[in-house]
Amino acid sequence: MTAPAHPTRPRRSDVTRAAILRAARERFAADGYERATIRAIAADARIDPSMVMRYYGSKEGLFAAAAEFDLRLPDLTDVPPGRFGAVLVRHFLARWDGDETLVALLRAASTNPGAAERMRGIFADQLTAAVATFGTDPATTARRAGLVASQILGLAFTRYIVRLPPMVELDPEEMVSWVAPTLQRYLTGQPDS
Amino acid sequence: MTAPAHPTRPRRSDVTRAAILRAARERFAADGYERATIRAIAADARIDPSMVMRYYGSKEGLFAAAAEFDLRLPDLTDVPPGRFGAVLVRHFLARWDGDETLVALLRAASTNPGAAERMRGIFADQLTAAVATFGTDPATTARRAGLVASQILGLAFTRYIVRLPPMVELDPEEMVSWVAPTLQRYLTGQPDS
DNA sequence: ATTGTGTGTCAACAGGTGTTGGCATACGGT
DNA sequence: ACCGTATGCCAACACCTGTTGACACACAAT
Known part of the structure; x- marks a missing residue:
């Protein structure tokens, strides 16, 4: 880079x-x-x-x-479909702690239109592309990616920006065990199930 | 007010x-x-x-x-425990659309420490207090409230701030059917279930 | 040695910011 | 009718912002 x-x-x-x-x-x-x-x-x-x-x-x-940034989403073809959620949460937590670019982007996106567009691009393009490889109905891909983004960004917002105490104190593996099922359902499940 | x-x-x-x-x-x-x-x-x-x-x-x-704000969380004593999630999502969506104070607070919390503290107060105090009435183990109350806040704020962030297209286009009832189970598990479930 | 170009500093500009004090006016109580 | 106070506007201050142009120096090629 x-x-x-x-x-x-x-x-x-x-x-x-x-x-x-x-x-x-x-x-x-x-x-x-x-x-x-x-x-x-x-x-x-x-x-x-x-x-x-x-x-x-x-x-x-x-x-x-x-704010140039690549999510570096992992290749999930070798991951058992039931573990998509856990792998994703773990990846995002590591990505967030290892590179402050994402925090910069997150903070700036709230007030700067250009930053918001950049964020939209990253999560609409990169994440949607990754979700598309999961083999679910293409008509629901964008929606699933959006829901995943909402939980991931909410996690980041409460943990790194607002610093809600319980979200800061949760250690990564506990976070994974709580949040992974959410992503799992957004990715491969059905609503209201 | x-x-x-x-x-x-x-x-x-x-x-x-x-x-x-x-x-x-x-x-x-x-x-x-x-x-x-x-x-x-x-x-x-x-x-x-x-x-x-x-x-x-x-x-x-x-x-x-x-930024004075009251979440006006509904009284959930008459709600069947299995519908807590749905009621909460519906309430938050309505609250968000009806009062731009929350959007103001959300935008400002990213860059203004005072606003972040206010947000922490609202979601740590008001939401935690509401979660405490659900009768789950008090030791896990703060954690459950934090997780609920992460999904709610992530929803708001992607829908009202970043305006991710799929999150903007989802109509409220579809949103409820996707997100309610998440809150439900955060409120009454166990991790990794 | 001399030229040209890249690298860096300095000082300043024009505009916008939160904030302040002074002054005019209209109101309400007596 | 009078007076104290509340309400409003105006002009200005001191500071900070992004941005610009002129100038000094170091390096590489000739």
Whole structure:
């Protein structure tokens, strides 16, 4: 992600670019889009605010670069269908703890339309595509993906943003045992069953 | 909520106060805490920005007044235990559509610590108190309330904030039939069942 | 050694923010 | 009719925001 995609000669400023991106993710995750100021991000990266503008064009551009994200949903073809839910919850919890990009995106999506659209894209495209491989009726795929997203994002919102005490204190495996059946039903079950 | 609690002589400015509060809720709900400016709120209420300061002290004070909220959780003593989930989902959907205060609180909670605390209070106190009346093991009450909050807030977040298409399009009764069993299990079930 | 380009700093701009104090006016009690 | 108070508007303050342009330096190629 840091290395340039094109085989250009590596730029001397790549470390600066990376430092800006890292500081931006931290600030966006901690403060949300509007409270995270370019000046604060630049100070964290120990460079001048004008560098941010030169390398990323604008605050929106910086956020777009910092919020690049891949859910890296696991391949579920080898997983027994009855364990889809558990695998997914475990994956999301790990993904969330390991990369603050998602928290940044979650915070920003509440107030920034661009961030909301990015979030929509991630959960509508990536998650729907994964759900589609489960072999359920294609007509219900989008709905199932939406319901899964609602529980996953609700989990993240209460655990990482609002920090509801019981949701913060639940250790991952307990969380899995409670939430996995929910996803399982959204993925493969029927309503009101 | 608009009428003064104390039996003081009604103030001549009550209509103005109410107009400010209504405009504030709208703006906070639409734009979040930081993007909702006092000037914009005052313009909506057709008064001068300085009036907002005089009547509510500060922007924080205005938000605190605008985010006053009661979930009005229904009395569930007459409801068959097997229908707790359905009743709750239906209640929350109606509550959310009928009062934009919750959307304002939800948006603001992502970036404003005070709003997050308010949200924590509402869902930790009001919801936990309601769950406690269900007669399950008191040691698990807070956990069950937290899980219910995670699904309810995830529903609201995806439907009203991010506006994930499948979650926006689901009509209320379909939503109930999908989500009610989840709450039902969080309330009265066991993990990994 | 000289040029050109990439990297970085500094100072400033224009606009918007929450907030404040002063002043005019209209009301309600006497 | 008078007076104190409540209500409202206006102008301004001090600060912070994203953004821009000019200038200094370091490096690579010639």
